[in-house]
Amino acid sequence: MSELKTLILGRKNVDDPDDTDGMPNDLMTVNMGPSHPAMHGTIRIELTVDGERVVESDINPGYLHRGFEKESEHATYTQVFPYADRLNYVSPMINNVGWALAVEKLMGITELPPRLQYVRVMISELSRITDHLTCVGASAMELGAFAPFLFLVKVREWIYELLEELSGARLTHSYVRVGGVARDLTPDFCDRVTSILDRMEGVLDEAKGLLNGNKIFYDRMSGVGVFSKEDAISYGLGGPCLRACGVDYDVRKDHPYLNYDQLEFDVPVGTSGDCLDRYLVRLEEIRQSTRILRQCVAQIPEGPVMVDDPRCVMPDKSETYNTIEGMIRHFKHIVDGIRVEPGEAYTFVEGGNGELGFFIVADGTGRPWKAYCRSPSFINLQTVSKTISGRLISDIVPIFGMINMIGGECDK
Amino acid sequence: MGHHAEAPAESTDELVVLSVSDKNKKVRTVQVHRPVPEEVSFLPALAKGLGITLKHFFGNVVARKETETIQYPEEKKPYPARNRGLHRLMLRDDDTERCVACMCCPTVCPANCITIVPAERDDKGIEKHPAVFEIDELRCVVCGFCVESCPCDAIRMDTGEHATAVEHRYESIMTKEAMMDHKSIMQPDVLAKRGSLSTAVQGGTGPKWREES
Ligand code: SF4
Ligand code: SF4
Numbered sequence: 001m002s003e004l005k006t007l008i009l010g011r012k013n014v015d016d017p018d019d020t021d022g023m024p025n026d027l028m029t030v031n032m033g034p035s036h037p038a039m040h041g042t043i044r045i046e047l048t049v050d051g052e053r054v055v056e057s058d059i060n061p062g063y064l065h066r067g068f069e070k071e072s073e074h075a076t077y078t079q080v081f082p083y084a085d086r087l088n089y090v091s092p093m094i095n096n097v098g099w100a101l102a103v104e105k106l107m108g109i110t111e112l113p114p115r116l117q118y119v120r121v122m123i124s125e126l127s128r129i130t131d132h133l134t135c136v137g138a139s140a141m142e143l144g145a146f147a148p149f150l151f152l153v154k155v156r157e158w159i160y161e162l163l164e165e166l167s168g169a170r171l172t173h174s175y176v177r178v179g180g181v182a183r184d185l186t187p188d189f190c191d192r193v194t195s196i197l198d199r200m201e202g203v204l205d206e207a208k209g210l211l212n213g214n215k216i217f218y219d220r221m222s223g224v225g226v227f228s229k230e231d232a233i234s235y236g237l238g239g240p241c242l243r244a245c246g247v248d249y250d251v252r253k254d255h256p257y258l259n260y261d262q263l264e265f266d267v268p269v270g271t272s273g274d275c276l277d278r279y280l281v282r283l284e285e286i287r288q289s290t291r292i293l294r295q296c297v298a299q300i301p302e303g304p305v306m307v308d309d310p311r312c313v314m315p316d317k318s319e320t321y322n323t324i325e326g327m328i329r330h331f332k333h334i335v336d337g338i339r340v341e342p343g344e345a346y347t348f349v350e351g352g353n354g355e356l357g358f359f360i361v362a363d364g365t366g367r368p369w370k371a372y373c374r375s376p377s378f379i380n381l382q383t384v385s386k387t388i389s390g391r392l393i394s395d396i397v398p399i400f401g402m403i404n405m406i407g408g409e410c411d412k
Numbered sequence: 413m414g415h416h417a418e419a420p421a422e423s424t425d426e427l428v429v430l431s432v433s434d435k436n437k438k439v440r441t442v443q444v445h446r447p448v449p450e451e452v453s454f455l456p457a458l459a460k461g462l463g464i465t466l467k468h469f470f471g472n473v474v475a476r477k478e479t480e481t482i483q484y485p486e487e488k489k490p491y492p493a494r495n496r497g498l499h500r501l502m503l504r505d506d507d508t509e510r511c512v513a514c515m516c517c518p519t520v521c522p523a524n525c526i527t528i529v530p531a532e533r534d535d536k537g538i539e540k541h542p543a544v545f546e547i548d549e550l551r552c553v554v555c556g557f558c559v560e561s562c563p564c565d566a567i568r569m570d571t572g573e574h575a576t577a578v579e580h581r582y583e584s585i586m587t588k589e590a591m592m593d594h595k596s597i598m599q600p601d602v603l604a605k606r607g608s609l610s611t612a613v614q615g616g617t618g619p620k621w622r623e624e625s
Contacts, residue, residue: 079522082555147465154480165492168569174555182560183494210461218452248441253433264438269430271446280444284427320563321612327563334520334561 027055034063038142038397041407045384045396052392057385061378064411072371076337077103077178080371085172087373088409090134091127091352093163095409096176101257102347102358103178106340107312115303116180117259122193122296123175124258124349125289126163129200130156131352131404132240132282132289139279139401140211143220148207155203158196162189178338179313180306190297197290204286211279221276225387225399228273235383238354238376240281241403245273251350265292278402312338337366351376353404377403377410490602496556496569499547500598501591502610509592510610511566513542517558525551526558545588549575565612572602 033044042063048056068087072080084099085092097120104112112120137152160170165186167175175182186192211217227237232245242249250267252260268284270277306313314333319326340362348357354376363369380403388396427442471478482489491497502510513530531543552575559569571594578584590597594608 075522076520078557079520082522082553082557147461147468151468157480161492165494168492168494168496168556169554172554174557182556186494206464209464212447213452214457214461215452215454218447218449248431253435253439253441256435261436262438263436266427266429266440266442267433268427268442268444270444277444277446280446284442284444314560317565317612321565330561330563331514331516334516 032393032396034060039400040138040405041410043381043405043407043410047393049393052394054388054391054393054396057388059381059385061381061405061407061410064407066408066412068373068412069371072368074367076366077340077368078333078338080368081174081176082172085174086408087375087412088131088352088356088377088406089171090406091131092171092173093123093127093175094131094349094351094356096173097124097258098347098349098351098356098358100176100178101349102345102360103312103338103340105345105347106343106360106362107178107309107338108341109179109307109309109312112258112307113180113304114259114301116305116307118296118300119181119185119305120176121258121260121263122293122300123163123166123181125292125296126159126193128350128352129286129289130159132286133159135352135401135404136207136279136282139398139404140207140217142397142401143217145210145214145217148210151203151207155196155200158199162192162196165189165192177306177312179309180304184305190300193293193297197293200290204283208283218276220394220398221279221402222274223272224275224391224395225278225402226272226274227383227387231383231386232273236379237383238379239351240278240285240353241380241383242354243268244270244277244281246271251348251355255348257347257349263292263295265289275398275402339364339366340368348374353377353380353406353409356409373412375409375412377405377407378412381405381410491572491574493570495572496554496559498549498571498573498575498597499552499558499567499569499586499591500571500594501545501588502566502568503592503594503608505609509541509545509566509588510564511542511545511562512538512564513540513545514563516561516563517567520557520561521552522555522557523551523553525549542588545591547586547591548584549586550578550581550584565610570606571598573597573599 027048027050030047030049031044032047033039034042044060044063046058046060047054066083066086068083071083075083080099081096084095087095104110133152133156137149137156141149163173163175164170166189167173167182227241227245229245229247232242232247237245246269248267248269251257252265253267265288266284268281268288270281310329314320315326315329320330342362342364344359344361346357346359348355350356355374356376357374359372359374360368361370384399384403387399391399427445430441430443433439433441468478504510513528515528515530518524518526518528525548527544527546527548528542529544530540533539533541554569556569558567575584594603598606
């Protein structure tokens with residue numbers, strides 16, 4: 001047995017030059033990625049391995065760099081929405097909402113109509129669910145459990161279909177606008193949400209039944225990728241990965257935006273900060289998002305979904321068609337964009353993977369002078385190098401899966 | 413962090429409540445239930461998992477009541493009403509384009525994929541029209557801003573079709589004529605429902621328009 005172990009894992013004792021059992025005793029460098037089946041998004045890890053054990057790793061992101069921040073400087077505030085969609089393409093609505101809130105903060109729009117707040121909360125929570133479903137499903141698949149992936153992605157597809165009905169596109173919604181959302185909810189939106197949530201509960205139970213009590217899954221997740229509370233805070237980790245370490249921080253709870261301060265939900269935290277805790281926190285967060293959505297469905301009031309502010313809202317089409325003032329305003333919006341007072345603002349929302357922040361410096365024109373995106377994936381990715389060193393190559397898969405790095409968001 | 417009033421730990425069905433947020437009393441911090449090693453098993457869990465997948469197997473293969481798969485090319489799901497698909501140019505009563513080459517859509521397009529060459533129109537009441545109107549569907553990011561920005565409802569994306577695969581890049585460029593030929597880009601039933609003429613009420617509502625609306 002011990003011989004077999006040595007054969008698989010390389011030397012038992014790195015410091016002992018004789019303990020090689022005829023294996024080459026120098027370190028080897030291998031590239032994992034940039035296009036590797038177990039890598040979410042294109043990323044390359046340069047591994048220095050001793051047998052099967054990782055000695056050192058160098059993580060090279062950037063293969064999906066599209067220059068979001070620079071590109072935003074050439075786009076009007078509205079034109080940034082399609083770019084923001086493509087940051088975290090698993091939960092585009094949250095990016096949309098985050099960008100809109102940042103521009104609104106710059107413009108001093110603090111009072112949003114109640115219906116709009118509910119709509120934004122609902123689309124954010126639906127996106128959070130799709131994000132967590134993808135993460136849990138894909139990670140389970142990479143560990144060899146294909147059925148949960150199919151079940152969870154089925155639910156994700158229901159939600160994508162719903163958001164497609166709402167916004168017109170399945171993935172790149174571009175649904176939110178500065179000062180509101182592009183269109184009101186579809187008439188049957190709330191009923192569809194309820195029916196999807198009802199059906200989702202059964203599917204989640206099935207997925208849990210397949211994974212939670214399973215020893216293979218447990219052994220590959222438990223104790224893997226442990227991150228301490230102190231390290232998590234000093235690395236600036238966010239989202240489920242941070243809460244899995246036992247840190248009780250959620251932007252929706254500690255810095256409520258929209259109407260999160262009126263909704264009832266729980267913030268799940270873990271104890272040990274390993275991959276199993278991250279998985280459990282994500283599953284529980286899906287359940288909490290369900291609770292939030294059900295409350296929204298019950299409480300959503302009627303009313304406008306756009307603020308009444310001519311600075312950022314395009315005139316009504318009937319006004320554009322029929323009045324010269326409306327027509328001029330329409331053209332001003334398109335040619336100049338939304339004029340924002342000079343100043344700077346930072347807003348942050350709870351994204352699928354952590355605190356998603358947008359920092360904008362405005363110079364009074366219709367385009368940002370500088371835009372910065374605090375992308376949670378990029379920050380969470382920093383921890384990978386630390387957590388995989390000393391572990392087996394096969395542990396990279398669950399660690400990386402549970403970090404849930406999204407290429408578009410990480411590389412901006 | 414540090415905003416929480418400590419609350420006595422009470423246990424609900426599964427979750428241990430650690431604290432209650434003092435910003436919103438309805439938000440609690442709970443601890444997830446972590447399976448202890450005794451709860452996980454090898455063979456019983458595998459058997460349970462196999463039971464779940466077998467249920468789906470029979471549900472899909474025998475009863476076919478929960479099959480999600482669609483036999484795609486033969487069977488198609490219609491796109492929802494708001495879907496943003498291929499572009500089309502709306503027509504006037506005399507089958508000419510409605511577009512007045514105001515250049516709003518090429519200005520607003522984030523992908524710079526609309527090319528318009530304006531020209532004079534014989535009809536002096538309208539003055540301008542696009543001599544060339546091309547959209548590169550490969551560059552288009554399907555954001556729908558062009559539709560939103562058109563001040564005379566001349567461009568729409570409600571064809572219910574998506575851009576098809578092409579062999580050469582130039583084939584993806586839709587010309588004005590192609591976008592006006594609704595019959596060949598849209599399914600007959602969709603075209604019948606959505607029509608070729610704009611429904612926008614434009615001009616001529618008179619000076620009392622504001623009071624009436
Ligand atoms: S949908 Fe967007 S990218 Fe495509 S042509 Fe219209 S404005 Fe341009
Ligand atoms: S916005 Fe409308 S009218 Fe103006 S150029 Fe585009 S299609 Fe033509």
